[in-house]
Amino acid sequence: MVTTGVETREVRTARGGGGGPLNVAAGSAWAGALEAALDLLAVATQDGRLHWINAAWTQTLGWTLDELRSRSYFDRLHPSDRARTRHALAEHAAGRAASTVVHRVESKAGTWVPLVWTSRAPSSDGFLFWTASPLQASKALASPFVELAEQVLLAGHWQIDTWRRTIRLTPTASQILGVTGPDQEMPLETMWSQLRAAQRPDLEAVLRDAMDGAALDALVTNGREGADKGLIRIVGLPDDGGAFEGPELRDPESDAGPRTVSGLVLDVTAERERERARGAREAEARVAADRRAALLRLSETDAKSFSSLYEAYSRAGCDYTGLEAGGVYVRVGSGLQASPPRNETMSVRMRQQLERTLVDGSPTFWTSPVGDGEVRQVLLAAPIRAQFTLRGVLAFFGEAPFAHQPASDLEFVVLAATALGRAIETLEASRRTSYQRSLFEGLFRQTPDGIFLEDVRQRRVLMVNESLCRMLGYARDEMVGRKTGFLYCREQDFVTLSGAARRPAPLELSLRTREGAELPVELVSTEINDDRGQPIAVMRHVRDITQRQAMETIKQEFIAVASHELRTPLTATLGSLSLLKEISGDLPDDLAELVDLACRSGERLRLLVDDILDIQRLEGGRLPMTRVGLDLREVADEAVRLNASMARHFEGEFVVSGPSCHVSADPRRIQQVLTNLLSNASKHAPLRSRVRVEVWVESGYACCAVADQGPGIPESFRGRVFDKFTQAEASSVRKTSGSGLGLAITKALVEEHGGDIEFECPSTGGTTFTFRLPLVVEPRLHESLTSKQQEGAA
């Protein structure tokens, strides 16, 4: 028995022993090659039982070997393919020429997989060798050709002998046409009666037409009921004479026309289904492609606003939803507002649904439960997000037929809303960027100050703004790329500036204009670093200070003139008062007091004018100084002597102590310093107290301290002691008088001599001002000092 034999073989196969074809599967040297073959290879018996398969079966169909073997191969075939396959297998088993069958096998996934299948003559022990390859795979390689081949392979053949009035059908043709007697010749009358019995007059009519020599390519239904009626395609072929063996038979009555008519008959139901599916797929693909294109246009649109985005969307998308109204709704607070605003035709319930989209942040597909006649209310809405925030909702709404299933359009609305969000992000980013860029460009270009960028290594001009070009009279091209040395009037400035990037303090220097003139400027340098903090360029900020200098000059002149103009009337006033006292003899007390008062006030005015002039000159560096070697102690003694009257104000005394200290200074100015300090001290000294003036030498400096025993300087005022026009008390409560310039002048004078000044207010009370001047060590100055002293002695 075959079955037993198979089982025996199976055992042998499992044992891996013995000769015969199964050794192939049992692990011989080329078993691996078969196993790995792309074609489906199998060892089977005539009843359709599989005994060995290679991996390609599982790859193609999804079934495992055990699963495939659990049932007959025929059970897995498409019902309409079974008979043909059985027939072919029987032929093979009988040892006739192998033919190829295309049949459909059920895959594990439940689809029909068409295989181009054939088997080979059985081995001595009853096994058949099958090869098969998936039709899809070969189709993918050469689709139109293979498709035709598939048709032919699946087709049945028919041949009508018009002379003998017989018809011969291959089994496939018999099966498709639904007549019995496969693969045998039958009288046409039998055929017709069978067709009539089967109520297929249409088939008879087609075949009769073919016999009459009409060109034939007819489609008829295969008789199945329902919407998915099958189709039979009957094709007439020119007589090739070789399809059937036999004597050449001719119509005795007429030589005209074919003696035989043959052709194909195909069940094209499956094909039509495939075509329909393919058509649907293609239509789907077309829609998808259109949508993609629309979305692409949408995201690439030069979107200026929600409205233009909506316009772009309308152009691209409205067709898909089939909904009449729609638009972008912008988030306003917790609600939504149409953009652009328009008259709403939205129902209240729909409106609520729309707002819910905003709350949920998820797409909404809503239809009214009941419709008006054939239509119902539909809303499709998707949130628009940009930069992770909900900006609004893209919504489509209106009436849609019941049959219409707009839920699938929701996907598109979601995609469109996403594209909108992306477009908004792009737009905002570009706005931000261009805003920042125009800000910086404007800043660079339009600032009245000149700016140029210099590269760190070569010190060439990288960038230059228009203000600097204008300032110096160059065209931009004349400056860019040049080494920056040409800009400076003094080479030293160029050299100094190489290290000046880290010092942001402004420098005053002169730049050379294109005409060769000198332009006084203030220059600030800033280093520009890359991401890693490495300097890449230096930005130099240039401010034209011509005007400032001119203003400075004007100010100086004004003050000079003003002080002159003040002095002239003071000359007359003070002169008159002095003369009055001189020539009037003894005035009555009250009148004398008035004259004294006028004198004192006039004197204060004179001092004030002098002070203003001094501070002005000191700041402009134009106070003439005549430095000579002098002894600070001597100057202190002299100052105390000259200002003895001040001590009378507080009924106290000035006391000088300390050694000789030789400095190089303008005696008149140091005298002024001491006078100011004594004046300051006497204003604050308590009654009958002592103001000490001490002179000493300390680490290269001649020091001099003026200490009073007054109340000290208020904490709040200490930072402003040396400022101009400042006094510890507001003028209204001031008991002391002065211009408020004394200490400012004092500090400037001391610094002009290369010294410094400071003050301290010890907790024990009083204030001590200490100034230091560099001690003179050069013999030349000592000499001049000595000679001066000798002169004085002489």
Add this chain to the structure above:
Amino acid sequence: MTGPRVLIIDDDEDVRAIVRLSLVQLGKFQVLEAKDGHEGVRRCVEDRPDLVLLDLMMPDMDGLDCLDEIHARIPDAVPPVLLLSARAPPIERNLDRIHSVVRKPFDPVKLVEVVREVLKP
């Protein structure tokens, strides 16, 4: 008895007045007045004062120009000159032609002392 004659050249009337009053009241001088540089030169040439008090800053012709002019007109008979100045800027030229500088405002008593000192035989 007539005292020495002093010419005051100053554009400011009040200053001329205080100078006149000081010199007359305290020193018994004769005082001649000129209200600007041109008049000053003329009176200097015509009246030959014993001493000139010359204001530095005057409109049109300032003190130093005036001094030049006097030297040009009567090179051998220039009287001693005291410069009256409200400023203390460095005087760039004619320093050798000035006896001394009196700063405004000045004390009338000191002015008279200085004048007396200069005219001392």
